[in-house]
Amino acid sequence: MGFIGRILFITTIAYKDGILAVDSAVTGSGKYFGSVMKAVNGDGWAASVAGSISMNGAMAHEIAACVLDFAPPPGGLKFLKSDIEILFVNKHGHIYSCWNEGCTKIDTDFYALGSGEAVAIGAMAAGATAEEAVTIACKYDIATRGPVHVLRVRD
Numbered sequence: 001m002g003f004i005g006r007i008l009f010i011t012t013i014a015y016k017d018g019i020l021a022v023d024s025a026v027t028g029s030g031k032y033f034g035s036v037m038k039a040v041n042g043d044g045w046a047a048s049v050a051g052s053i054s055m056n057g058a059m060a061h062e063i064a065a066c067v068l069d070f071a072p073p074p075g076g077l078k079f080l081k082s083d084i085e086i087l088f089v090n091k092h093g094h095i096y097s098c099w100n101e102g103c104t105k106i107d108t109d110f111y112a113l114g115s116g117e118a119v120a121i122g123a124m125a126a127g128a129t130a131e132e133a134v135t136i137a138c139k140y141d142i143a144t145r146g147p148v149h150v151l152r153v154r155d
Helices: 057-068 117-125 130-140
Strands: 012-016 019-022 025-028 031-035 039-042 045-050 085-090 095-099 102-106 110-114 149-152
Touching: 012 085, 012 117, 012 130, 019 045, 019 130, 039 149, 045 149, 085 110, 095 110, 110 117, 110 130, 117 130
Parallel strands: none
Antiparallel strands: 012 019, 012 110, 019 149, 025 031, 039 045, 045 085, 085 095, 095 102
16 A cells, blocks of 8 residues: 555556556545546646645646756755655656655666556556556555556656
Protein backbone atom coordinates (compact mmCIF):
# COMPACT_ATOMS: atom_id res chain seq x y z
CA MET A 1 0.00 0.00 0.00
CA GLY A 2 1.12 3.55 -0.65
CA PHE A 3 2.57 4.77 2.60
CA ILE A 4 4.82 7.70 3.34
CA GLY A 5 5.26 8.39 7.00
CA ARG A 6 1.77 8.20 8.47
CA ILE A 7 -0.32 8.65 5.32
CA LEU A 8 -2.22 5.97 3.37
CA PHE A 9 -3.09 7.03 -0.18
CA ILE A 10 -6.21 5.71 -1.88
CA THR A 11 -5.54 5.70 -5.64
CA THR A 12 -3.06 4.16 -8.05
CA ILE A 13 -0.50 6.18 -9.98
CA ALA A 14 2.19 4.57 -12.14
CA TYR A 15 5.07 5.90 -14.22
CA LYS A 16 7.18 4.04 -16.78
CA ASP A 17 8.89 4.95 -20.08
CA GLY A 18 7.62 8.53 -20.30
CA ILE A 19 4.02 7.63 -19.47
CA LEU A 20 2.18 8.65 -16.28
CA ALA A 21 -1.04 6.70 -15.72
CA VAL A 22 -3.58 7.25 -12.95
CA ASP A 23 -6.98 5.91 -11.99
CA SER A 24 -9.89 8.29 -11.54
CA ALA A 25 -11.85 6.93 -8.55
CA VAL A 26 -13.27 9.26 -5.92
CA THR A 27 -13.85 7.24 -2.75
CA GLY A 28 -14.40 7.92 0.91
CA SER A 29 -15.96 6.31 3.96
CA GLY A 30 -16.08 3.00 2.11
CA LYS A 31 -18.11 4.46 -0.76
CA TYR A 32 -17.47 5.16 -4.43
CA PHE A 33 -18.63 8.62 -5.54
CA GLY A 34 -17.51 8.87 -9.16
CA SER A 35 -14.44 9.85 -11.14
CA VAL A 36 -12.14 12.83 -11.53
CA MET A 37 -8.94 13.74 -13.39
CA LYS A 38 -6.03 13.44 -10.93
CA ALA A 39 -3.15 14.46 -13.20
CA VAL A 40 -1.81 17.50 -15.05
CA ASN A 41 0.81 18.12 -17.76
CA GLY A 42 3.18 21.06 -18.00
CA ASP A 43 6.02 21.98 -20.31
CA GLY A 44 8.34 19.01 -19.94
CA TRP A 45 6.67 17.47 -16.88
CA ALA A 46 3.62 15.62 -15.62
CA ALA A 47 2.24 15.18 -12.12
CA SER A 48 -0.52 13.29 -10.36
CA VAL A 49 -1.95 13.43 -6.87
CA ALA A 50 -2.97 10.74 -4.40
CA GLY A 51 -4.96 11.28 -1.24
CA SER A 52 -7.04 14.24 -2.39
CA ILE A 53 -9.72 14.72 -5.02
CA SER A 54 -7.74 16.99 -7.32
CA MET A 55 -4.67 19.11 -7.78
CA ASN A 56 -5.17 22.60 -9.08
CA GLY A 57 -2.92 24.01 -11.79
CA ALA A 58 -1.33 26.62 -9.52
CA MET A 59 -0.27 23.95 -7.02
CA ALA A 60 1.17 21.75 -9.78
CA HIS A 61 3.11 24.65 -11.31
CA GLU A 62 4.52 25.69 -7.94
CA ILE A 63 5.73 22.13 -7.34
CA ALA A 64 7.17 22.04 -10.86
CA ALA A 65 9.07 25.28 -10.22
CA CYS A 66 10.56 23.83 -7.02
CA VAL A 67 11.54 20.51 -8.56
CA LEU A 68 12.75 21.78 -11.94
CA ASP A 69 14.93 24.40 -10.26
CA PHE A 70 16.15 21.79 -7.77
CA ALA A 71 15.42 24.33 -5.05
CA PRO A 72 12.74 23.08 -2.67
CA PRO A 73 11.71 25.93 -0.39
CA PRO A 74 13.15 25.99 3.13
CA GLY A 75 10.80 24.15 5.48
CA GLY A 76 9.24 22.06 2.72
CA LEU A 77 6.16 22.52 0.60
CA LYS A 78 3.86 23.89 3.28
CA PHE A 79 1.16 24.78 0.74
CA LEU A 80 0.45 21.05 0.39
CA LYS A 81 -1.97 19.41 2.77
CA SER A 82 -0.47 16.66 4.90
CA ASP A 83 -2.82 14.05 3.45
CA ILE A 84 -1.62 14.12 -0.15
CA GLU A 85 1.39 12.89 -2.10
CA ILE A 86 2.27 14.01 -5.61
CA LEU A 87 4.17 11.95 -8.14
CA PHE A 88 6.11 14.35 -10.37
CA VAL A 89 8.09 13.31 -13.47
CA ASN A 90 10.16 15.56 -15.71
CA LYS A 91 11.06 15.11 -19.40
CA HIS A 92 14.33 13.41 -18.44
CA GLY A 93 12.42 10.66 -16.63
CA HIS A 94 13.45 11.91 -13.18
CA ILE A 95 10.81 10.82 -10.68
CA TYR A 96 9.97 12.79 -7.53
CA SER A 97 7.65 12.04 -4.64
CA CYS A 98 6.41 15.31 -3.12
CA TRP A 99 4.41 15.93 0.04
CA ASN A 100 4.12 18.75 2.54
CA GLU A 101 7.64 18.22 3.91
CA GLY A 102 9.37 18.38 0.53
CA CYS A 103 10.31 16.33 -2.52
CA THR A 104 12.46 13.23 -2.78
CA LYS A 105 14.05 12.13 -6.05
CA ILE A 106 13.53 8.41 -6.64
CA ASP A 107 16.20 6.70 -8.75
CA THR A 108 14.33 3.93 -10.57
CA ASP A 109 13.10 3.05 -14.05
CA PHE A 110 9.45 2.85 -13.00
CA TYR A 111 7.44 3.76 -9.93
CA ALA A 112 3.94 3.58 -8.48
CA LEU A 113 2.21 4.91 -5.43
CA GLY A 114 -1.17 4.60 -3.77
CA SER A 115 -3.27 1.77 -2.49
CA GLY A 116 -2.70 -0.23 -5.68
CA GLU A 117 1.04 0.39 -5.88
CA ALA A 118 2.12 -3.20 -5.10
CA VAL A 119 -0.05 -4.53 -7.92
CA ALA A 120 1.18 -1.82 -10.32
CA ILE A 121 4.88 -2.31 -9.44
CA GLY A 122 4.55 -6.07 -9.91
CA ALA A 123 2.82 -5.61 -13.24
CA MET A 124 5.47 -3.19 -14.53
CA ALA A 125 8.28 -5.46 -13.29
CA ALA A 126 6.67 -8.23 -15.36
CA GLY A 127 6.68 -6.00 -18.46
CA ALA A 128 3.40 -4.07 -18.31
CA THR A 129 3.21 -0.43 -19.35
CA ALA A 130 2.16 2.17 -16.80
CA GLU A 131 -1.35 2.21 -18.28
CA GLU A 132 -1.61 -1.58 -18.17
CA ALA A 133 -0.33 -1.57 -14.58
CA VAL A 134 -3.05 0.83 -13.40
CA THR A 135 -5.68 -1.11 -15.38
CA ILE A 136 -4.57 -4.28 -13.58
CA ALA A 137 -4.70 -2.45 -10.24
CA CYS A 138 -8.30 -1.47 -11.07
CA LYS A 139 -9.11 -5.17 -11.08
CA TYR A 140 -7.42 -6.03 -7.76
CA ASP A 141 -7.42 -2.88 -5.60
CA ILE A 142 -10.80 -1.88 -4.18
CA ALA A 143 -9.95 1.86 -4.14
CA THR A 144 -8.74 1.99 -7.78
CA ARG A 145 -11.18 2.36 -10.68
CA GLY A 146 -11.21 3.50 -14.26
CA PRO A 147 -11.23 5.22 -16.45
CA VAL A 148 -7.44 5.28 -16.44
CA HIS A 149 -5.98 8.61 -17.54
CA VAL A 150 -2.66 8.60 -19.41
CA LEU A 151 -0.28 11.55 -19.77
CA ARG A 152 2.89 11.57 -21.83
CA VAL A 153 5.68 13.66 -20.35
CA ARG A 154 6.21 16.28 -23.07
CA ASP A 155 9.52 17.71 -24.21
